[in-house]
Amino acid sequence: MTNLATILTTSAAENPGGVAIKLDGIEITYAALDALSAKVAGLLAARGVTAGDRVAVISPNLPQMPPIYYGILRFGAVVVPLNPLLKAREVEYHLHDSGAALAFVWDGVMAEAADGAAAAGTAVIPIDADFMGLLAGTEPRTGVTEAGQDETAVILYTSGTTGKPKGAELTHENLRSNAEVSRGLFDIRRGDVIFGGLPFFHIFGQTCALNAAVMAGATVTLLPKFDPLKALEIIQRDKVTIFEGVPTMYIALLRAPGRDNYDVSSLRVAASGGSPLPLEILREFERSFSATLLEGYGLSETSPVVTFNQVDGIRKPGSIGTPVRGARLRIVDDAGHDVEPGTVGEIAVAGPYVMKGYWNNPDATAAAIPDGWFRTGDLARMDDDGVYFIVDRKKDMILRGGYNVYPREVEEVLYEHPAVAEAAVVGRPDDIHGEEVYAAVSLKPGAAGADDPEALAADIRDFVEQRVAAYKFPRKVVILDSLPKGPTGKILKREITI
Numbered sequence: 001m002t003n004l005a006t007i008l009t010t011s012a013a014e015n016p017g018g019v020a021i022k023l024d025g026i027e028i029t030y031a032a033l034d035a036l037s038a039k040v041a042g043l044l045a046a047r048g049v050t051a052g053d054r055v056a057v058i059s060p061n062l063p064q065m066p067p068i069y070y071g072i073l074r075f076g077a078v079v080v081p082l083n084p085l086l087k088a089r090e091v092e093y094h095l096h097d098s099g100a101a102l103a104f105v106w107d108g109v110m111a112e113a114a115d116g117a118a119a120a121g122t123a124v125i126p127i128d129a130d131f132m133g134l135l136a137g138t139e140p141r142t143g144v145t146e147a148g149q150d151e152t153a154v155i156l157y158t159s160g161t162t163g164k165p166k167g168a169e170l171t172h173e174n175l176r177s178n179a180e181v182s183r184g185l186f187d188i189r190r191g192d193v194i195f196g197g198l199p200f201f202h203i204f205g206q207t208c209a210l211n212a213a214v215m216a217g218a219t220v221t222l223l224p225k226f227d228p229l230k231a232l233e234i235i236q237r238d239k240v241t242i243f244e245g246v247p248t249m250y251i252a253l254l255r256a257p258g259r260d261n262y263d264v265s266s267l268r269v270a271a272s273g274g275s276p277l278p279l280e281i282l283r284e285f286e287r288s289f290s291a292t293l294l295e296g297y298g299l300s301e302t303s304p305v306v307t308f309n310q311v312d313g314i315r316k317p318g319s320i321g322t323p324v325r326g327a328r329l330r331i332v333d334d335a336g337h338d339v340e341p342g343t344v345g346e347i348a349v350a351g352p353y354v355m356k357g358y359w360n361n362p363d364a365t366a367a368a369i370p371d372g373w374f375r376t377g378d379l380a381r382m383d384d385d386g387v388y389f390i391v392d393r394k395k396d397m398i399l400r401g402g403y404n405v406y407p408r409e410v411e412e413v414l415y416e417h418p419a420v421a422e423a424a425v426v427g428r429p430d431d432i433h434g435e436e437v438y439a440a441v442s443l444k445p446g447a448a449g450a451d452d453p454e455a456l457a458a459d460i461r462d463f464v465e466q467r468v469a470a471y472k473f474p475r476k477v478v479i480l481d482s483l484p485k486g487p488t489g490k491i492l493k494r495e496i497t498i
Contacts, residue, residue, distance in 0.1 A: 002147055002149050003074065004172045004175050004176050007176065008030070011030050011214055015030050017031065018219070020066070020214060022220070023062070039067070040075075040135065042140045042141045043138045044102070049075070049101050050077075051145055054155060055103070059105070059127055060106065060225065066210060077101075080098045081202075081206070082201060085487060086112070089119075091113050092116040105124050110126060149172065149173040150171055153170060155169055156203055158301075166358040168355045173352065176211075177353065178302075178303035178305055178353045179215050188213060192218040193221055193266075194220050195223070195231065195235065197222075201487075203303065204488065208244055219238075231249070239266035241268045244271045245272060246490055247272060247276070248485060250293070254281065259288075264289050267290070271295075272294070272296070274490050276411075295318075295320055296324075297321070297390065302349055306351075306353060316385075319387045319389045320380070329347060329388065331381065336371065341381075342382075342383065345381070346375060348374060349376060378393055379392050398427030400472075401471055405471065407425035410425045410437065419449060419456060420442075426493050437473065438476045439476070440496045441478075441483075461474055484496060
């Protein structure tokens with residue numbers, strides 16, 4: 001049986017008393033998580049949901065979310081995880097597009113979500129103070145519905161940076177096999193404690209933290225909204241062994257005041273994904289936290305992991321590593337032909353982790369997977385050792401005066417400036433060069449020169465000019481209090497106004 005929910009029922013049978021989910025003083029054992037998910041399945045039956053129906057979950061990382069997630073799966077329905085920060089019209093779009101029969105909604109966002117659900121004609125079950133009582137009075141469905149390898153388990157909506165969000169259909173086998181790979185990558189085993197600050201409505205947290213941990217019988221300790229000092233407190237208190245985050249989380253940990261007052265010696269390994277990790281941050285984290293930080297790569301459409309720097313393989317800081325077991329990668333040109341090693345092209349992926357397609361969108365599916373290979377939109381090069389290096393997003397590349405400028409290369413240099421905490425390089429229309437290179441940065445606490453931002457911005461620009469070719473350095477640098485970010489902490493370049 002390939003139903004993803006069997007990773008829970010198996011761990012519950014083997015390790016019933018082990019703590020699966022923890023939030024501060026709240027602990028849910030594997031036996032309890034299994035029982036609660038069976039109650040959720042019973043609740044779905046009582047509400048008239050049928051196998052194959054889509055059921056939305058709109059919630060941050062709360063203890064109620066994993067039972068709902070596995071309950072929907074074991075019932076045979078499809079999980080549609082949604083960002084709790086969505087506004088009413090966005091909720092309406094996602095619920096209507098997915099055809100969700102029901103939505104579990106955290107009461108902290110009920111005002112917006114309820115309006116969206118009403119407009120979409122979707123029934124709502126509140127995740128509130130009465131929710132556990134509701135489950136207690138529900139007849140459980142303890143069985144697990146059979147699911148074929150190609151049956152959809154989760155519809156995960158993309159961010160919509162290139163238009164309306166599209167729902168990536170991830171199968172039970174997509175997610176199960178990628179969780180297995182993730183467990184092996186970080187050597188997750190019973191007794192490990194994984195930091196649960198990556199949202200489970202995003203594929204990185206869902207696969208690499210939640211599903212990989214449950215498969216291994218490990219513990220996930222939750223942080224519903226990321227805060228670096230609270231994260232450090234959790235690492236110390238719960239003896240976190242595996243930290244998973246996006247680059248901005250690592251930056252925040254390194255810049256947190258009083259960081260050295262926390263005992264983080266339990267950390268064995270850390271994993272970064274979601275966006276490129278500045279090399280300077282990787283080095284500083286390993287030096288400060290005495291833990292191995294591995295960078296990898298994947299997308300919502302690939303469940304997500306397809307490459308990683310691997311503990312027992314070739315490891316090159318600044319790279320995204322080598323393909324994980326089962327993943328097949330190519331670097332191709334615009335015509336879909338393979339390029340030579342060292343040449344920049346687009347990453348194409350095939351193998352067991354690639355989505356079934358976009359929900360109810362055959363045209364988008366055909367465009368993304370024209371020949372069995374998923375086109376990622378990410379530009380990279382492969383060296384002679386078979387190690388991959390991300391250059392940039394295809395759409396983020398700046399064409400200045402006929403030359404290609406890859407923002408990540410310039411951002412790496414910006415991070416080397418002693419005052420810079422975060423950096424983003426963007427292209428803007430220019431009458432002479434077609435596009436011009438601009439940069440937005442935020443500063444480290446107490447950065448020298450912060451009292452004269454114009455002079456500091458000029459100093460940062462000059463710093464980069466001395467280190468890159470003349471066509472690459474930013475002609476304008478602006479200093480912001482903080483850079484705009486999405487729900488996982490990824491910097492949103494489209495929202496930067498320069």
